[in-house]
Amino acid sequence: MRKFLGNKAAILLFTLPALLLYTVIVFYPILQTFYRSTFEWDGLSEGTFIFLDNYIRLFQDSIFYTSLYNGLVFAAILAFVQIGIGTVLAFAVAEGFRGSKILRISYFIPVVLSITVVCQLWLAMYNSEYGLINKVFEALGISYRQDWLTDSKTAIFAIAFVNAWQYMGYQFALLLAAVKSVPEQYLEAARIDGASKFKAHLKITIPMLAETYKFCLVLAITGGLNAFANMFIMTGGGPGNSTYTLTYLMYRSAFRVGEFGYGSAAAAFLVIECLIVTLAINKLIARERITF
């Protein structure tokens, strides 16, 4: 086996197809996008080279700042809800109690639902006239009826929550698997030393989940910055352009306005933004690997 793994030709033979595929479908389009972002281009005709003009325009565009802000809000809500609630649920289910198996499955159900179905469901719940959420406030006697999706200030929060809710099950599954893989003897030792269950988890389990959290955080934040489908279905970016994200700005530029070059600049910015965030997370949560 060792001899085989040392064979450079064999390594090349087996990795080449994957590498080739990756280059063609991932790397090449990214390069193309960067290249095209330096053009004034309608997607069909030749296009004129304008170097960085698209980027300069991007930084002067108020929609860009709205999009940037919304992307960050979206990412923050995703990270907070998915990882926060996901952790609580993972610990609860990992403890194992009557019905925990059913809960484990039910938390995951929204993940497998189509995003369209989920959005339609929440559209009905958010409805300002007869939606469930306002009705609950009404039933409780609290006067807090809201125009959830049509108020330009609250809309992005409402939409982000839908996405956070839908994919929380996914983060929960990852966290649960990680919690379960923490060796029992560590917790047992802590318990013998007189630590409470809460304290044992806080001091032992959670630090041991660092790698998992890193992964979950990257997922949540890049997912938030990239968000598109939810606003496309639920508000169409509206009211006005209050629920735009960079992906939506890209869509609007390319397909509604016919400025593919400008859209590519937004896309290129998004790639850079995601890379920076990923590298930052990796740097900040860097720690020595724990081996069990």
Add this chain to the structure above:
Amino acid sequence: MKKMAVTLVSLLAATTLAACGSTSEPKETSSATKAPTAAATTAPAKADAKPVKLRIYAQYADEDTKTPYDYAVAELKKEMPNVELELDIQAQDDGQKLKTYAATGNLPDIFQAGLDIIDTFKKSNNILMLDEYVTKFGFKDKMQPSAMNTLVTDDGHTYAFPYAGNEVALLYYNKDLFQQNGVKVPTTYDEMMAAVKAFNAKGITPLSIFAKEKWPCVALYDMFVTRAEPGGINKLDKGTAKAEDAAYKTAAEKIIELVKAGMLPKGATNLNYDQAAALYHEGKAAMFINGQWEIEAATKALGDKAGYMYIPAADAAAYDKGKTAFSGSGGPGGYAVSANTKDKELAAKVASFISLKYAEYKFTNRSNPIVATKVDKPVVKQFPPMMEQLSKDIPKITSTTAFSWGLSNPKFKAALEDASQNLMTGNYTADQFVKDLNKAAVTAK
């Protein structure tokens, strides 16, 4: 782990890019472009002509688009039995699919095109100029004189055979609701405000609008503008007026005031057509805004109770003067021909024929007298009374503007759509509105 994360991000990025680079869903065209040989180019109208298959990209979504298309195709079978049409149903996607077809050199032989498609395809040489065929097939003679603006674009050339005439946006109302509640049909902004307050007091929605779509918001704004500036949004689009001009700013202010007073249903910017129309059709909303194509549905739901009103204005004098300025209009568009089709004349002939028959059916069977071409066949289905009224109004119209899809500057169009939708929320100022429009106008090319 690091590697994995980076890979993951790259993957995410790639999916994002896929949306931008090319939403290509290339469809096999081999069957579609089995085009006629050179021998078949001489007006193949007879049954002995060689069989030809043409690919056509057309609207085929509801009764209003399916039945006229089916009729046109059936008529084509009689006239040119050798031509077989392969239908590719038009997607509601701002022309993305069609543009992708063009980008991948896969454009259907015939396609429905609006002004933005014509402008884009003109630049990239994808659309066939039809000037010679318009006269050769006698299409020009069949045009309604009042609809000639739908035949020729700004550069003086024809790129599509139009079928839709100059359509208008109307403010519908429920006569019974106004009468029962003792509300005067408004002629001025003050009366409109009084009506809004009166209906709200009774728990009736004053005006229903499907503002999740952006064009009805633009239409409502345009209606208010036309009272003081008959050129409406068209003037902004052409750059002959500025958003800060009194007519444009006042219209925004008035709408904001009315929206704040509760003119629109709650959550209006999240209502789709079905939800908004239901409010009006079920007598829960006193007014409704839509194009003239709503006449049939409104009459079906409300019968004699349905009507349309002239838009209120600043005062009585402006109201009388503004009655003849209508919002909406038509622009160049219709069935166009790909520049790369094998037999250009044949494709143009089929496109022209389909347009004529499409309009004919809309006129005779769909209660729609607003078509681009003259129809010499008798009406099968009588026009509803509102349509009769509109037919009388049309000759008196002194000016029309545009629907948002008739605007020529896509950047301004997108900005106006977003800003108009914002007007419907009530938490937007007229100054902000002007600022947002100016931004698009200044950098517009």
